[in-house]
Structure formats: C-alpha cells, structure tokens
Amino acid sequence: MPTWILNQASTLSHRLLSDALAREGSRGYDYRVLSVLHEFGPSSQASLGRRAQMDRSDVVATVNALVARGFTTRYRDPADHRRNVIAMTASGRKHYRRLEGIMVAVQDRLLRSLEQGERQTLMDLLRRIVES
Amino acid sequence: MPTWILNQASTLSHRLLSDALAREGSRGYDYRVLSVLHEFGPSSQASLGRRAQMDRSDVVATVNALVARGFTTRYRDPADHRRNVIAMTASGRKHYRRLEGIMVAVQDRLLRSLEQGERQTLMDLLRRIVES
DNA sequence: CGCATATCAGTAGGACTGAAATCA
DNA sequence: CTGATTTCAGTCGTACTGATATGC
Numbered sequence: 001m002p003t004w005i006l007n008q009a010s011t012l013s014h015r016l017l018s019d020a021l022a023r024e025g026s027r028g029y030d031y032r033v034l035s036v037l038h039e040f041g042p043s044s045q046a047s048l049g050r051r052a053q054m055d056r057s058d059v060v061a062t063v064n065a066l067v068a069r070g071f072t073t074r075y076r077d078p079a080d081h082r083r084n085v086i087a088m089t090a091s092g093r094k095h096y097r098r099l100e101g102i103m104v105a106v107q108d109r110l111l112r113s114l115e116q117g118e119r120q121t122l123m124d125l126l127r128r129i130v131e132s
Numbered sequence: 133m134p135t136w137i138l139n140q141a142s143t144l145s146h147r148l149l150s151d152a153l154a155r156e157g158s159r160g161y162d163y164r165v166l167s168v169l170h171e172f173g174p175s176s177q178a179s180l181g182r183r184a185q186m187d188r189s190d191v192v193a194t195v196n197a198l199v200a201r202g203f204t205t206r207y208r209d210p211a212d213h214r215r216n217v218i219a220m221t222a223s224g225r226k227h228y229r230r231l232e233g234i235m236v237a238v239q240d241r242l243l244r245s246l247e248q249g250e251r252q253t254l255m256d257l258l259r260r261i262v263e264s
Numbered sequence: 265c266g267c268a269t270a271t272c273a274g275t276a277g278g279a280c281t282g283a284a285a286t287c288a
Numbered sequence: 289c290t291g292a293t294t295t296c297a298g299t300c301g302t303a304c305t306g307a308t309a310t311g312c
Binding site: 146159160161186187189190214215 | 300301302303304305310311312
C-alpha cells in the first residue's frame, strides 16, 4: 500500500537523519530552526514556528536548547514586547554549516539508488501529494 | 530537501490514516497485525512482529488490545510452549474488513492528485529507496 | 549450553493541546 | 476588547531498549 511504503521510506529517512544529526548532538528540530534563521535572519518564535512548520511549544523547547548551547540569542523585541527576537551567534552559524553538510550527505545516501532524473520525479510527485 | 518533502508527505499520510482508523477505534498497529493474520493465518507474536515490521514489545501491547476487544484469541502453542498462537475471531475478521475499506479510501484520498501511471512510478521509486 | 519467545518497564523524538500570562 | 505571542505542563502514537522468565 502507498501509505505503507511511504511510511517505510520516511522511517528510513528519519533514521539516517537523526543518527547523523545526533553525532553533532542535534536533532531534527535544531536543524529546522537554524535553517530558518539562516534563510530569514533574526525572527520571532512564532515566525520560526510558521516557517519551520513546528508547533509553538516545540519552538520554545528547541530555542531553549539552542540558547543554552550558545548557538542563538534570545531577547525581547524592543518594537513589540510580546515577541522574542531569536538570532544566530557566530558559533551557531558554524554549527549550522556542520549540520548543512550532514544534511546534504544524508540526501545522497537516501537517494543513492536513484538517477538524477528520478530524484526530480520523486520530489515532484511528493510535492503534489503534499500540496493537494 | 528530499528528506523534508518525504517527511511532509508521510506526515500527511499518517494524519489521514490515523484519523480514519480512529473512527473505528483502531490505530495503525491494529491494522498491521490484523492484516498479517488475514494474509498468513494464525501466527506467533514473534512472526507477527517480523511480518508487520513491529517491535516485539509493541506486538504484545497490540495483541493485548485486540484480545480485549474480542478480535483475536491468544493461547499457548501446544507444539512449542514458548509461543503464543494468535488467531482472528469472526468479529476480528469483520473489523478487519471495515479497516480494509478505510485503508483503500485513504490511499485514494492521499494520491488523488496523481494519475494511475504516476502512482505506479511513485511506488516504484519509494520501493527502491527502501530496498537500497 | 545457546537461542527464541514473550512480557514488562521505561525511553526518545516528534506532533499536538489547553491554559495562563503578556501586550499590541 | 480582540488577537498575537510566549511559556508550561501535559498527551498521543510510533519506535525502540534492557532486563527477566521461560522453554526449545
């Protein structure tokens, strides 16, 4: 069944990913938050959640951990006191680059049995499912 | 990223599936165990686990629930006292048929934006990833 | 003995909920 | 007031581990 094979592929992907990220002491949520910060710069937690498609409460926990490790800062937004501004530190950027490398390697490991064109096709089909 | 879009598709699939199964008071594990029993007949818990790709301890919990609802029986295997024999009851078969219908409907819902040939292609690509 | 099986207790990460407090 | 934001304390289903007991 499609749902079953999809689940198996996703489980494999998740295992490869979290094993690899764990070697840097990180998990999926860490990478997702850092990559949004990399792409969009300093952001409120709510916007991190929207862009990384994470729940608000998971953003809190993830940012707690990132701040504790010195990878991001968190301060109240002077222009809107409801918001926190989360920003990457230099060491956070370094950590993000390491995670980026890991991510690229994992993509290749996951898709190694497919040709370039097939990888494109797969992405296209999955995207259409998600966007339906 | 492939891992990301794959994860999104799988999350959508999982949501459709568990919402639909929940309407019959079941979860994914229930269906997986019942479908193995349907295909292979009475089985030990270890073989259920191997065939449904479930952990031994999750099989225990799932069979507990299925027995409690009268969908399967569990008795010691007279030929090998280490084993339990798990078998579907009549009401279990009826329940399984309901779940089957739900599963088929969910596949169609999930893949509704793809043509028949594209569904085949997708399955083929995913299978090759899993089998790599 | 080694190995397979079943059970229990517990862990881990991800997705999510409800309620409370703060403030634009 | 309404609505957005942050935080806390949980739940849920899935996947998995370690230890124990039993019996081939």
